[in-house]
Amino acid sequence: MIDTSSKTEAQEIIDENLDYTLFSWSKQKGINPIAVEYAKGVYLYDYNGKRYLDFSSGLMNVNIGHGDQRITEAVTKQMQLVSYVTPSSVTKVRGELGKKLAEICPGDLNKAFFTLCGATSIENAIKLARLYTGRHKIFTRYQSYHGSSNGAMTASGDPRKLPVDSQQAPNFVHFDLPYLYRWEYGEENLLKESTAQLERMVAYEGPSNIAAILLEGESGSSGCLQYPKGYLKAVREICNRHGILLIMDEVMSGFGRTGKWFGFQNHEIVPDMIAMAKGLTCGYLPFGCLMVSAKIASKYDDAVLPLGLTYSAHPVCCAAALETLKIYEEDNLIENAVAMGKYLDAQVETLKATHPSIGNWRNTGLLGCLELVKNKSTKEPMAPFNAKPGEMGVMNNVAAKIKELGMYTFVRWNYVFIAPPLCITKEQIDEGLAIISEALKIADEAVVE
Numbered sequence: 001m002i003d004t005s006s007k008t009e010a011q012e013i014i015d016e017n018l019d020y021t022l023f024s025w026s027k028q029k030g031i032n033p034i035a036v037e038y039a040k041g042v043y044l045y046d047y048n049g050k051r052y053l054d055f056s057s058g059l060m061n062v063n064i065g066h067g068d069q070r071i072t073e074a075v076t077k078q079m080q081l082v083s084y085v086t087p088s089s090v091t092k093v094r095g096e097l098g099k100k101l102a103e104i105c106p107g108d109l110n111k112a113f114f115t116l117c118g119a120t121s122i123e124n125a126i127k128l129a130r131l132y133t134g135r136h137k138i139f140t141r142y143q144s145y146h147g148s149s150n151g152a153m154t155a156s157g158d159p160r161k162l163p164v165d166s167q168q169a170p171n172f173v174h175f176d177l178p179y180l181y182r183w184e185y186g187e188e189n190l191l192k193e194s195t196a197q198l199e200r201m202v203a204y205e206g207p208s209n210i211a212a213i214l215l216e217g218e219s220g221s222s223g224c225l226q227y228p229k230g231y232l233k234a235v236r237e238i239c240n241r242h243g244i245l246l247i248m249d250e251v252m253s254g255f256g257r258t259g260k261w262f263g264f265q266n267h268e269i270v271p272d273m274i275a276m277a278k279g280l281t282c283g284y285l286p287f288g289c290l291m292v293s294a295k296i297a298s299k300y301d302d303a304v305l306p307l308g309l310t311y312s313a314h315p316v317c318c319a320a321a322l323e324t325l326k327i328y329e330e331d332n333l334i335e336n337a338v339a340m341g342k343y344l345d346a347q348v349e350t351l352k353a354t355h356p357s358i359g360n361w362r363n364t365g366l367l368g369c370l371e372l373v374k375n376k377s378t379k380e381p382m383a384p385f386n387a388k389p390g391e392m393g394v395m396n397n398v399a400a401k402i403k404e405l406g407m408y409t410f411v412r413w414n415y416v417f418i419a420p421p422l423c424i425t426k427e428q429i430d431e432g433l434a435i436i437s438e439a440l441k442i443a444d445e446a447v448v449e
């Protein structure tokens with residue numbers, strides 16, 4: 001028996017979690033999690049009553065903010081009627097949600113296959129693309145993340161897949177797409193070179209073998225590595241020319257995060273499928289959706305659609321999603337994301353002038369990332385790509401300071417993400433940037449002239 005008599009409630013909770021549960025993407029010793037008791041709006045509260053500003057909306061998913069009782073009511077109401085029906089049965093909410101998603105999706109993207117999370121949306125997108133085209137290869141970007149299940153992890157270029165390198169699924173081809181800050185030859189040239197490289201790779205791999213190109217609607221956890229202007233249009237054109245499907249992964253960039261319903265809408269293209277999760281239910285319940293064009297769906301009018309999940313179209317999740325979509329509109333959250341994104345950009349410009357460690361700021365709507373460097377001229381990163389724990393000293397101290405000062409945000413390698421709930425106010429952005437500014441003093445001290 002562990003003696004818990006002299007511990008605070010918070011410490012007991014933390015210890016029980018550490019003793020009996022496993023933590024994602026971490027060595028299990030030395031973790032110091034926030035024990036969250038409740039959350040409201042943009043704030044989390046721990047068991048000691050300490051308040052944390054959630055500056056990355058959890059994992060960039062709690063777009064509407066925390067603790068919205070409208071969701072609780074919608075979910076409760078559905079549970080009082082029925083909590084589960086098999087996916088072969090129907091409920092009112094399933095049809096209503098499908099119709100609503102068809103309304104917000106552009107083009108003929110009007111058929112929803114409901115999943116459980118981002119990874120299950122991606123797995124089904126990959127499977128359906130192969131089935132529909134009769135082709136096997138999937139092209140994806142190296143610096144991307146699409147989920148941690150086997151196919152989605154292989155599709156990701158993210159180094160989180162390297163420890164399971166030997167388990168990679170076959171027939172994924174990765175291509176490089178550099179980003180402007182670390183490209184020395186200008187944006188026009190970046191577009192030209194990147195498009196030409198993709199064209200060559202498509203030719204080498206055999207266009208008639210390629211089922212789909214899968215890309216994030218806007219780059220997320222790889223560091224908000226924005227597409228060169230015109231790139232997604234060029235990719236769409238390559239797809240059209242070769243009968244390749246274009247799948248946009250909107251798991252992180254969807255639902256107002258980038259100032260539009262979907263990230264790809266900033267690039268004036270329409271994909272063939274959209275993978276969704278996160279902002280669809282904002283974490284109130286786990287849920288996802290693969291939105292498919294009418295053209296693809298019609299192939300299965302008279303043929304069996306070989307996709308299925310016990311919890312597909314779960315009524316309670318559908319109710320949560322339907323209410324979430326209503327909240328985006330009722331509270332004008334997407335408009336607020338645009339306005340607050342502009343405000344954030346302006347405030348970060350001021351911050352950049354006072355902190356020599358800020359090398360670059362990339363942001364679309366409220367999906368933003370500070371890239372910290374040891375020197376603005378050489379752009380030497382404060383921590384390298386895929387940094388080992390021993391190389392994270394300064395960044396760990398920055399992250400610890402942020403937490404100490406009452407903020408939760410996503411810090412990775414030399415990146416500090418800023419992606420708050422879309423309901424955030426100017427005052428709350430100021431509060432968050434003041435905390436980050438204070439923590440950046442640690443990084444500034446590590447700058448070498």
Ligand SMILES: Cc1ncc(COP(=O)(O)O)c(C=O)c1O
Pocket residue numbers: 059117118119120122145146147148216220221249250251252253277278
């Ligand atoms: C772009 C993108 N796709 C897919 C996923 C996987 O989603 P999930 O963790 O819900 O499986 C993530 C998760 O962060 C993501 O950012």
